Amino acid sequence: MLLQAPAEPLATREVPFTAATTPRRWTLRVMGAAPRYTIPAAALSITHQLGEALVPIVMGLAIERAVTTGDPVQLLLWLGVLAADFLVLSFSWRFGSRLAELGMLTVQHRLRTTVAAHLLQRPPRPGRPSEQPGVALSIATSDANRLSEAVEIGVYPVGQLAAVLFGGAVLVTISWPLGVAVLVGAPVLLWLTERAGRPLRDRSGQEQEAAAVAAGRAADLLSGYRVVRGIGAEAEATRRYGRASRAALADTVRARRTEGVFGGAMSIVTGLFLTAVAVVAAVLTLSGVLGLGEFIAVVGLAQFLLEPLQVLALYTGAWWASATASAARVLDVLRDGEPLADVVDQPPRPVNLPDVHAGELVVIACDGSRADDVVAALRARHPDALHAPHAAHLFAGSVSENVAGSETDAAARDAALHAAACDELAELLPEGLDSRVGENGTALSGGQRQRVALARAIARDAELLVLHDPTTAVDAVTEARIAERVRTVRRGRRTVIVTRTPAFAAVADRVVRITDGDPA
DSSP: OOBOOSSOHHHHHHSOBOTTOOHHHHHHHHHTSOHHHHHHHHHHHHHHHHHHHHHHHHHHHHIIIIITTTOHHHHHHHHHHHHHHHHHHHHHHHHHHHHHHHHHHHHHHHHHHHHHHHHHHSOOOTTOGGGSHHHHHHIIIIIHHHHHTHHHHTTHHHHHHHHHHHHHHHHHHHOHHHHHHHHHHHHHHHHHHHHHHHHHHHHHHHHHHHHHHHHHHHHHHHHTHHHHHHTTOHHHHHHHHHHHHHHHHHHHHHHHHHHHHHHHHHHHHHHHHHHHHHHHHHHHHHTTSSOHHHHHHHHHHHHHHHHHHHHHHTHHHHHHHHHHHHHHHHHHHHTTOOOOSSOOOOOOOOOOOOOOOTTOEEEEEEOHHHHHHHHHHHHHHOTTSEEEOSSOOOOSSBHHHHHOOTTOOHHHHHHHHHHTTOTTHHHHSTTGGGSBOOGGGTTSOHHHHHHHHHHHHHHTOOSEEEEESTTTTSOHHHHHHHHHHHHHHTTTSEEEEEOOOHHHHHHOSEEEEESSSSBO
């Protein structure tokens, strides 16, 4: 069965994955996820590289047929051919690189939106690494970006490989030992690239993991700053973040060191290989086997082939290593296969939900271990209802902007603010309801964040509203006041509240207690 993250269909359809998909195989699928851009870009890349390879050949022919013979007509002819070649290769590079970049950015956007939608829509599960905002951000941005770079592997290396094969074929016509050496040596270097790139791939994964942990620590530190400061734990929090940051730095340095050693070794190998080709060509020229023009063509081709061989050996291996490492991390999130810290993932137990009649406020009381099952069952049974999760997220705007939507009038907003006891915040916050809440409400206390999130849900005036523990961070007096006001503002609408709070039970039309799956 095809597993897909709950994101825009275009993204998941073009980069499909299953439970058995490996990071290597998924990276290959990402490479072909934007064919409308990458196929013409690859064709233009081949044209550009072949044009580059023709430059020393045309120059050699010009010397052989025009300079050595003193024929001005031949000289003008070959200069015209050289100018046309430069025109074609310049055009191919300009538009081919643009198409390749556009294809990469398109896939990058699809991957980011796929991961972000999955992270936002999946139910919370404590202990999951990507529940930390910093880790989730790292996966949705850095890992998605690195994975999307695999698109360029299907563009530039294709042209460079074509240049190596074309150059080798030309060398075969000039001197078959030199041509065979290039055609045999290039695949050997590519094989060495794959072998040498394995440690780099491992280092890249460790670097990304450590960076995500450090980002998660930083995000957690900022989101819990009030609590940390209140208990006087600033020094300990700083030390913990410092350890995570130093670990991320150490892994990054090791990864870059490995990449540097890998690149240096490949540069030396390819340089020595092509230098040997040039030396052999010089010996053949001195012995009379090759002419002057042929020697210049061979030396020029050897010098030109140095770059595509180095790129094939260095950047292709580095891109592939980085992309597959990031693919593993993204796949873990999309398949919800992340390792958990002391948490065993159990399938939800079946729940027999009560019917909710028009105008009713029903409280479903259940233990914490059953609350997630009840919420999941409510989502499945009432997909069109407005579901307000326990851990709601706020946007980096004002209190009013978080509560009022594009279709919310002032009266509905004020009623919702009053029902959630947010109107009291106007007296506490420096700019009243126009005060900025910070990213995810970091400028507010836990109780204030809950009240703003509750007001936002009420302001939508949904026909069926499902709330999950909306007042756990609120004091008992305020909680009782909120319960009464929610009862009033929701009159005539259906409301389901999953909570064991006595305040809501006191105002409910019915209280349904669920223990082992059946309502009591």
